[in-house]
Amino acid sequence: MQHNNINVSYENEPSRDPDFTVNYKAPFNAEPRQDVLVQQFITPTEKFYVRNHAPVPDIKGESYALKVDGLVGNPLILSLNDIKNKFEKVTINASIQCAGNRRTMMSEYKKVKGVGWGIASLSTASWSGCRLRDVLEYAKAFTKNEGALHAVFWGLDFGCPEDNGKPYGSSITMEKAMDLDGDVLLAYDMNGEPLTRDHGYPLRVVAPGIIGARSVKWLDKVTVSSQESESFFQRRDYKIFHNGVNWDNVEKYWDKTPSLQELSIQSAICIPAPNSTLYLPFTITGYATSGGGRKVERVDISLDGGETWDYAELMGEDKGVCNKYWSWVLFKYTITKLPQLQNKDHQKIRLVCRAWDSASNTQPKDVKDIWNLRGVMNNSWHFVDITVLNQSVKNKL
Structure with missing residues (x-):
């Protein structure tokens, strides 16, 4: 398949629940039936909604390495075993919700651009992993006064058509990343089992309380930076404009409009x-x-x-x-x-x-x-x- 002159292959996708409502096939975006969604407080992994931006990478855990760089005194390359053994394991229950949840209903009022979602592009899981804070402290991340303002994440899902084939990227504030009560995890388990491919195996970010776009899957690198992510998905997507902004005048609003972080009620x-x-x-x-x-x-x-x-x-x-x-x-x-x-x-x-x-x-x-x-x-x-x-x-x- 070709998107914007980029060859993208979806020949090695994982199997999925046949009852999903598929909103987009490639990349795969799907939500569970709404009656199934509310059957349990913790969503079974196979029923958890799927939001992908590119083909799902097939990563071997034994060869995986996480890089931590940027404004740090101790740049890191950590294996999956390092992450599991060097840092305290923490478990939280957290919902992840796409910022586009209920987009279809908004489009029914007036057409919008984006994957059409019903009311079920969110789910809740029990996540286990280490605190991002602990890893950043181990890397001797610089302080706010030293210019460390953003934790920038890059995934291993190469082939995002919107971003010229680059992998998916996003960022959160260092204030959130370093908050002991912020509960940002580098998660390797979901509902008591290793992450599945669709949900970020072998390691993903879980940044609770903010839009799902910031919880980057298949995590490749964390960069401590003075600037938010340069990714298309941070700078040219996931922003909320007033209703006078359209595709003819949006260019003058992108840079002056903040990137979405916390979810609304x-x-x-x-x-x-x-x-x-x-x-x-x-x-x-x-x-x-x-x-x-x-x-x-x-x-x-x-x-x-x-x-x-x-x-x-x-x-x-x-x-x-x-x-x-x-x-x-x-x-x-x-x-x-x-x-x-x-x-x-x-x-x-x-x-x-x-x-x-x-x-x-x-x-x-x-x-x-x-x-x-x-x-x-x-x-x-x-x-x-x-x-x-x-x-x-x-x-x-």
Whole structure:
């Protein structure tokens, strides 16, 4: 296959779950069915969404080496065994979410450019590895006052068509990288097993609380720098513009618009599916997330399109600490009666959810208010239109 005059081969891709909704075949981008997504707090590895930018590399663990360079006093080349044996093993539960989650719904309002994602381009796993902080300290990374402002990551997934065949790259701030409570990992295990190829074997970044684009897979090198990554995906992608920016004038906005880091507050209804026909009682199930480790405090549910609200029941971790909530919460809300249905055969209703976090952030009502050229960070109220049949209709059948 050829992209932009670059020969890219997808002949050695790993096997995938046949139930995935495939949004793009090459590179492979797919999400689980939304009803499957919320079946468990920890997503089974084979159901974890996949976001790739190039062919999946086939790397042998025994020959793997991580480079650490840049503004460091002790440049490193570490084998996988070095990473496992020299540094403390840490395990965290964390969700990873694509900045393009719910892009398709934004595009339905006004066309955007990017891989079309539904509501399931996020998943939650138990990640194990060493702290990035520990590796950078071992490398004697320079301080902020010495110009060390960014941790720049490069992957081994050569062939990114958007970036002239270069491997995928991205960066986070050194403030996040060196924060003991920031929990940035160089992960080698996922759900208690070695990473799979699709999820970054043998080593990947897990930078919780920020967009998934910064959690670089198949990690090749970490460079401590005074500048953020020069990668296309840092400088010319994953940025949010106001709605006056289009492809005719975007060039003057790229450099003055900051690269996305922390995720915004988000929620979505996964069950029931849009346009379902149901009898009472039934249960609404979905997820909610926030960025920066902020706790999801509540999820509101409306049965009348957002006119009135009630609280959903939340199911998640109670860490009892501030800004260390890296995982989603799942929510449910059971509807046992609809007064307006009593004298009708059926009732069409609009289910709506919105979440609030510990900083009192909540979701905007309308997608039109946050529409942007790249279709990122769509966290408008999520709604599902359904039809509820009167039980008396069912009894007559």
